[in-house]
Amino acid sequence: MADIASSWANTGAVLTVHRWVTVIGGLLLASLAVLVLCLQFGATSVDVRTVATAIMHMLRADQGGSATLGTSEIIMVQIRFPRVLMGFFVGASLAAVGVTLQALLRNPLADPYVLGVSSGSALGVSLAILFGIGSTFLLLPVLPLFGFAGGLLALLLIYRLAQSKGRLPIHSLLLAGVILNAILTAFIMFITSIMEPNRSAGLMAWLMGSLTAPGYPALGVFAVYAVIILAVLMHKAQLLNVLSLGEETARSLGVNTEGVKKQLFAMTALLTGAIVSVSGMIGFVGMVVPHAVRLLIGSDHRLLLPASALVGGMFLALADTMARTVLAPAEIPVGIVTALAGGPFFLYLLLWRKDRMF
Amino acid sequence: MLIAATAAFANQDDETPSMTRRHQGILTGMPFMAHVSAQAYVDDAGRRMYFAKPPTRIVSLAPSITEMLFAMEAGDQLVGVTDFCDYPAEALKKPKVGYSNPNMESLVALQPDLVVAPNDFLKPDVIMKFEQLKIPVFILADKNVEGIFVHIQTLGRIVGRSPKADAVAMQLREQVAAIKQRVQGIAPVRMLYVLNSQPLITVGPGSFIDQLIGMAGGVNVAAKSAAPYPRLSMEAVLQEDPEVLVFPVGKAEGISESEQQTWRQWSTMTAVKRGRLHQIAADWLNRPGPRIAKGLESLAEILHPNHVTSSRVER
Numbered sequence: 001m002a003d004i005a006s007s008w009a010n011t012g013a014v015l016t017v018h019r020w021v022t023v024i025g026g027l028l029l030a031s032l033a034v035l036v037l038c039l040q041f042g043a044t045s046v047d048v049r050t051v052a053t054a055i056m057h058m059l060r061a062d063q064g065g066s067a068t069l070g071t072s073e074i075i076m077v078q079i080r081f082p083r084v085l086m087g088f089f090v091g092a093s094l095a096a097v098g099v100t101l102q103a104l105l106r107n108p109l110a111d112p113y114v115l116g117v118s119s120g121s122a123l124g125v126s127l128a129i130l131f132g133i134g135s136t137f138l139l140l141p142v143l144p145l146f147g148f149a150g151g152l153l154a155l156l157l158i159y160r161l162a163q164s165k166g167r168l169p170i171h172s173l174l175l176a177g178v179i180l181n182a183i184l185t186a187f188i189m190f191i192t193s194i195m196e197p198n199r200s201a202g203l204m205a206w207l208m209g210s211l212t213a214p215g216y217p218a219l220g221v222f223a224v225y226a227v228i229i230l231a232v233l234m235h236k237a238q239l240l241n242v243l244s245l246g247e248e249t250a251r252s253l254g255v256n257t258e259g260v261k262k263q264l265f266a267m268t269a270l271l272t273g274a275i276v277s278v279s280g281m282i283g284f285v286g287m288v289v290p291h292a293v294r295l296l297i298g299s300d301h302r303l304l305l306p307a308s309a310l311v312g313g314m315f316l317a318l319a320d321t322m323a324r325t326v327l328a329p330a331e332i333p334v335g336i337v338t339a340l341a342g343g344p345f346f347l348y349l350l351l352w353r354k355d356r357m358f
Numbered sequence: 359m360l361i362a363a364t365a366a367f368a369n370q371d372d373e374t375p376s377m378t379r380r381h382q383g384i385l386t387g388m389p390f391m392a393h394v395s396a397q398a399y400v401d402d403a404g405r406r407m408y409f410a411k412p413p414t415r416i417v418s419l420a421p422s423i424t425e426m427l428f429a430m431e432a433g434d435q436l437v438g439v440t441d442f443c444d445y446p447a448e449a450l451k452k453p454k455v456g457y458s459n460p461n462m463e464s465l466v467a468l469q470p471d472l473v474v475a476p477n478d479f480l481k482p483d484v485i486m487k488f489e490q491l492k493i494p495v496f497i498l499a500d501k502n503v504e505g506i507f508v509h510i511q512t513l514g515r516i517v518g519r520s521p522k523a524d525a526v527a528m529q530l531r532e533q534v535a536a537i538k539q540r541v542q543g544i545a546p547v548r549m550l551y552v553l554n555s556q557p558l559i560t561v562g563p564g565s566f567i568d569q570l571i572g573m574a575g576g577v578n579v580a581a582k583s584a585a586p587y588p589r590l591s592m593e594a595v596l597q598e599d600p601e602v603l604v605f606p607v608g609k610a611e612g613i614s615e616s617e618q619q620t621w622r623q624w625s626t627m628t629a630v631k632r633g634r635l636h637q638i639a640a641d642w643l644n645r646p647g648p649r650i651a652k653g654l655e656s657l658a659e660i661l662h663p664n665h666v667t668s669s670r671v672e673r
Contacts, residue, residue: 043597199554330588331589
């Protein structure tokens with residue numbers, strides 16, 4: 001079952017190795033192009049040659065030599081490049097988690113924020129801001145650590161609430177998640193309501209979802225973490241196909257559905273906690289990108305999952321570039337751009353290929 | 359009944375103030391009221407209001423307004439303040455009513471004859487509720503520094519402390535003028551005011567703090583942002599290269615010490631190279647009240663340590 005490579009060959013007309021390689025290869029090239037494009041735009045104009053020299057500097061990794069760089073290079077190396085990459089990884093993670101949860105919960109409205117883990121992370125960050133904790137710990141910023149811890153606690157809580165007799169029924173998972181979401185959100189609202197308005201404005205701005213330029217250690221940790229979980233999800237892609245046929249069918253096909261569900265829930269929750277910790281709640285990407293990609297390439301998760309991840313990454317990187325530049329030097333919350341740019345496009349797709357929805 | 363007699367809203371019609379006053383006096387069985395010279399006050403929301411006699415049960419819905427009322431020695435007329443009114447110390451003893459979403463029941467229980475509220479932060483439906491309850495609300499909008507002094511004088515006339523309020527406002531104007539004088543001719547210093555660090559929020563054109571930066575001999579690096587409180591791009595900050603970073607600090611609001619230290623990562627920024635990361639009391643600069651001159655002086659000292667402190671010594 002897990003031997004995906006051989007099963008691709010067996011799916012024949014639906015999904016061939018050739019088609020997989022073409023689509024994913026094309027999307028990888030497109031992603032590269034998008035990343036380079038995003039590096040061109042920002043609050044300050046940096047010409048193409050500076051982009052090139054800055055990238056050369058980074059490749060040579062002379063961190064100590066950064067003092068000799070000019071402002072434009074610093075902007076490229078320390079701000080724009082890490083932020084664009086972070087946007088890409090966050091977008092990819094959001095879309096992949098969205099695909100997985102939509103299949104796992106068999107609910108087209110599922111997104112990474114539906115199961116309460118996100119609120120746990122957000123509450124962790126809110127508490128850290130409320131108590132004025134905000135620094136670095138072992139080179140990593142403290143806010144994401146608090147967020148991640150909050151997400152982990154929420155994960156354990158939902159798991160304990162939802163499971164019964166060693167099983168993890170989907171409906172109780174969804175209900176426990178939604179209810180915990182509501183409770184934790186109430187705590188966050190409480191915290192913002194007791195804060196001095198200037199500070200709660202800062203917290204709200206964080207909650208709305210924003211990408212900031214992370215330091216390279218933080219970016220590296222997040223990227224490695226995300227890629228590992230994405231690889232695990234990719235490894236389970238065929239099981240998602242089976243699960244989306246229904247649990248009964250999956251079990252009759254010899255799948256250990258309980259084990260798979262638990263693993264998938266844990267993986268998506270671990271990734272969601274990390275996403276929210278670094279970027280707050282950026283809406284829309286996790287729910288709509290999977291649908292849009294499904295409309296275009298079909299619902300075989302072995303292709304849908306990686307394709308959604310790449311499209312999600314490109315989409316968020318582009319949306320964040322708009323958020324950075326539209327009102328420059330001021331920024332707007334990236335969630336506004338993802339909804340305003342993605343919404344109409346998705347509606348267009350929906351009208352164009354209504355028959356292939358779900 | 360008493361409230362209706364002493365203060366009321368006029369509709370948007372063309373009644374003259376004296377007519378309204380006389381009608382009120384007659385209608386409420388207090389004809390002597392008709393002879394009180396009525397004065398119309400227009401608040402910053404454009405609502406006109408009359409006061410036959412100075413309100414004695416005032417609720418303040420902003421720390422800056424509380425400070426104004428105490429500064430004009432009208433503290434004993436104040437019966438309710440926000441959770442964040444901590445200056446002067448007497449304000450802490452006043453009953454609390456919340457802040458942006460005040461507790462209407464405890465507010466009404468205080469039987470206020472005037473509520474003074476800021477334009478920002480307050481939920482819009484709160485003002486409608488006051489109007490339903492026939493509690494006069496006077497709204498102050500913080501636009502610029504002179505507006506703060508005008509607010510002090512207007513409030514002074516409303517609450518019957520006009521001489522003191524005018525004196526406070528005049529003194530503040532003199533202090534501001536003196537500071538402007540002292541920094542005149544000195545090369546302005548590029549600075550960034552870090553209202554919130556993550557994500558970065560600062561002050562832009564249209565906020566009184568932006569105006570104070572200019573008065574203190576500074577140039578706001580966020581001057582090109584088209585919003586009073588913009589989320590500023592870090593790229594723009596590095597491009598504009600501030601020479602001084604100013605962080606508000608305080609009990610209720612402000613940037614924590616550890617958060618300030620994270621700014622040292624921008625090692626090419628002139629402010630970081632010169633070690634010019636400074637703290638300013640958030641209550642002085644962020645509150646559009648009578649301590650704003652202190653905030654301005656403090657800011658001028660931060661920006662021009664040699665000029666401003668030395669001239670003070672010469673005095």
